[in-house]
Amino acid sequence: MKKSKKNKFLLLLLPLLATWITNSVAAQEDSVVSKELVKLKYFNDNNSVQFLMLEHSLKTGKKIEPLKNKVFQIYLDSIKAEDLLAKVTTDNTGKAKAFLPPSLKATWEANAVHKFIAVAEGQEEPAMEVEITKAKIKIDTVAGSESKSVAVEVMKFENGEWVPAPEVEMKIGIARHGGILSAGDEEIYTTDSSGIATVEFKKDSLPGDAKGNIILVAKVEDNDLFGNMRVEKTVSWGVAVKAD
Numbered sequence: 001m002k003k004s005k006k007n008k009f010l011l012l013l014l015p016l017l018a019t020w021i022t023n024s025v026a027a028q029e030d031s032v033v034s035k036e037l038v039k040l041k042y043f044n045d046n047n048s049v050q051f052l053m054l055e056h057s058l059k060t061g062k063k064i065e066p067l068k069n070k071v072f073q074i075y076l077d078s079i080k081a082e083d084l085l086a087k088v089t090t091d092n093t094g095k096a097k098a099f100l101p102p103s104l105k106a107t108w109e110a111n112a113v114h115k116f117i118a119v120a121e122g123q124e125e126p127a128m129e130v131e132i133t134k135a136k137i138k139i140d141t142v143a144g145s146e147s148k149s150v151a152v153e154v155m156k157f158e159n160g161e162w163v164p165a166p167e168v169e170m171k172i173g174i175a176r177h178g179g180i181l182s183a184g185d186e187e188i189y190t191t192d193s194s195g196i197a198t199v200e201f202k203k204d205s206l207p208g209d210a211k212g213n214i215i216l217v218a219k220v221e222d223n224d225l226f227g228n229m230r231v232e233k234t235v236s237w238g239v240a241v242k243a244d
Contacts, residue, residue, distance in 0.1 A: 041228060050100040054098070056070050056096075075116070132225065154229075163195075170188070171217070172197065174214050183216070186199075217231070
């Protein structure tokens with residue numbers, strides 16, 4: 001008899017427990033705060049093309065959703081009409097690219113350090129700022145009697161002249177399937193006090209094009225001072241491959 005009453009009590013309690021759980025989950029979902037995120041990154045491609053990549057997204061809990069058709073003005077050093085670098089609109093991936101225009105070439109060359117400022121349309125305060133120091137990257141080859149090496153030099157602009165940039169981490173290797181296959185045994189290499197990182201080339205058997213050409217790449221990613229830099233060089237260090 002006692003067991004029957006206990007079962008009836010549990011049956012009455014279950015609906016109340018289910019309702020409480022449902023309400024708790026709904027309350028937690030309602031309490032999750034959504035926040036707009038804006039990222040701004042600087043890129044230097046082969047020391048000849050400078051551009052910025054803006055990313056705009058909405059973060060809700062652990063979910064990140066790209067925001068498209070959002071308009072931003074990007075400025076160089078100050079939020080003034082004459083310093084407007086570009087007006088961009090994010091695409092379906094929430095991204096927008098802006099190139100450094102010829103009209104700001106004099107401003108760019110005048111200083112060693114620059115600040116890029118992104119302002120959302122209709123807003124006055126910056127949504128994101130990033131400061132970079134001007135730098136350049138060079139890749140070359142060193143052919144020895146028994147081995148080959150890849151040498152990468154990073155220089156930064158300081159006090160009106162180019163000086164070595166030490167302690168810069170980068171990937172050095174061969175362009176492969178959209179990525180970089182390391183030229184040596186390590187994934188990351190660091191410049192020394194002279195701004196140079198040298199890697200012994202250990203991928204002699206890699207297939208190249210019909211002439212045996214492969215593309216050497218050095219890539220600096222998200223450096224606190226220099227942003228993102230990439231340089232390439234074509235060399236005939238691969239195995240010639242004939243098309244069927």
